[in-house]
Structures are given as C-alpha cells and as structure tokens.
Amino acid sequence: MMDKTLKTLIGSEDLTKEIKNLADRINAYYAEKYSLNEELTIVCVLKGAVMFFTELSKHLKMPLRMEFVSLSSYGAGEKSSGKVSALSLSLPPLENKNVLVVEDIMDTGLTLKFLLDFIKTKCKANDVKLAVMCDKKCARKYDISPDFYAIDVDDKFIVGFGLDYNELYRNLPYIGYFE
Ligand code: XMP
Ligand code: MG
Numbered sequence: 607m608m609d610k611t612l613k614t615l616i617g618s619e620d621l622t623k624e625i626k627n628l629a630d631r632i633n634a635y636y637a638e639k640y641s642l643n644e645e646l647t648i649v650c651v652l653k654g655a656v657m658f659f660t661e662l663s664k665h666l667k668m669p670l671r672m673e674f675v676s677l678s679s680y681g682a683g684e685k686s687s688g689k690v691s692a693l694s695l696s697l698p699p700l701e702n703k704n705v706l707v708v709e710d711i712m713d714t715g716l717t718l719k720f721l722l723d724f725i726k727t728k729c730k731a732n733d734v735k736l737a738v739m740c741d742k743k744c745a746r747k748y749d750i751s752p753d754f755y756a757i758d759v760d761d762k763f764i765v766g767f768g769l770d771y772n773e774l775y776r777n778l779p780y781i782g783y784f785e
Pocket of ligand 2: 651652654655709710
C-alpha cells in the first residue's frame with residue numbers, strides 16, 4: 607500500500623460542501639417531522655466517523671446530545687472480517703428519543719445493521735435514522751441503506767477524513783485512494 611501513490615477522490619472543499627448540504631437535508635427532515643427545538647441524540651461510530659461527526663454536527667440546528675460507540679468489522683487491512691465486534695456500546699437510556707447514527711462509510715452494511723437493530727430493539731428509541739459520509743452501494747450484502755449520505759463511492763478502498771488504512775491517514779482533510 608505504501609508504495610502506491612495517494613490520489614484525491616474528493617478534495618477538502620468539495621467534501622465539506624457536501625457535508626453542509628447533507629446537514630441541510632437532515633435539518634429539513636427534523637424540522638418538518640418534529641421541530642428544530644426538539645432534542646436529537648447523535649451517535650458517532652468510532653473511530654472512523656469522528657471527523658464527519660464533528661463537521662456535520664456544526665451545521666445541525668437542533669439541540670444535540672452527543673454519544674460515542676466503538677465498533678469494528680474490518681480489523682487491519684482492506685476487507686471486512688464478516689463479523690462485528692462491539693468494543694464499547696454503552697449508551698444512555700434512549701427510550702422514545704430520536705436518534706441519528708453517524709458513520710463514515712456503509713460498505714457491506716453489516717456494522718450498521720448490527721448497530722441499528724441494537725438501538726431500535728434493545729434501546730427502544732423512537733425514530734432511528736442513519737447518516738453516512740460515503741455510501742459504497744456496490745459492496746452492499748445486507749438489506750439496509752442510509753437515510754442520508756453525503757457522497758457515493760465505487761468499490762475502491764478509500765482513506766482520509768476519518769477513514770484509515772491500518773490506523774493511518776485518518777487525519778487527511780480530503781478523501782483519497784491508493785493507486
Ligand atoms: P460494513 O461492511 O460493515 O463496513 O458496512 C463498514 C466499516 O468498514 C470500514 N470500511 C472502510 N474503511 N476505507 C476505510 O478506511 C474503506 O473504503 C472502507 N470500507 C469499509 C469502515 O470502518 C466502516 O465502518
Ligand atoms: Mg467504521
């Protein structure tokens with residue numbers, strides 16, 4: 607991987623613009639269905655979603671509660687391991703709360719299917735929605751899709767803006783890939 611060149615898929619300015627547009631759509635949904643005065647719990651899936659979560663939340667207009675869970679389905683490398691490990695899944699009571707789960711990327715869909723089932727059935731939340739930065743639709747294996755997403759990506763392994771390769775490159779302010 608290191609001997610390949612890092613190419614830009616989406617530059618920093620375009621990416622933050624798309625995240626702002628996404629926030630506008632999310633605000634519009636909650637304004638119409640509830641009210642922008644009503645609280646929303648946003649759940650960040652660590653570590654990958656951290657940059658997207660902070661960028662997105664700057665533009666959300668409702669009072670937010672911020673929660674963090676830590677899940678992993680990749681291990682080291684570029685392929686999903688096919689099972690989800692919950693490294694930390696402690697959440698406050700979410701009964702009857704509106705919850706927006708925020709994740710870096712939906713690939714096969716396994717991680718988010720696991721987490722959404724957990725929040726819907728175990729936590730008995732009211733309205734559970736899902737926002738992802740990147741939707742890799744072509745890799746989907748489970749019957750799930752994001753309610754909101756910022757960008758479509760094809761079947762490339764991407765890094766940056768929270769996404770890692772062997773824990774590196776999360777700090778890039780843009781999304782790139784190796785070629
Ligand atoms: P699943 O298959 O559960 O995978 O939808 C989602 C998780 O896998 C990671 N993932 C990636 N990480 N570049 C990355 O750095 C990628 O292209 C990529 N595709 C999937 C990611 O952590 C996500 O939460
Ligand atoms: Mg992740």
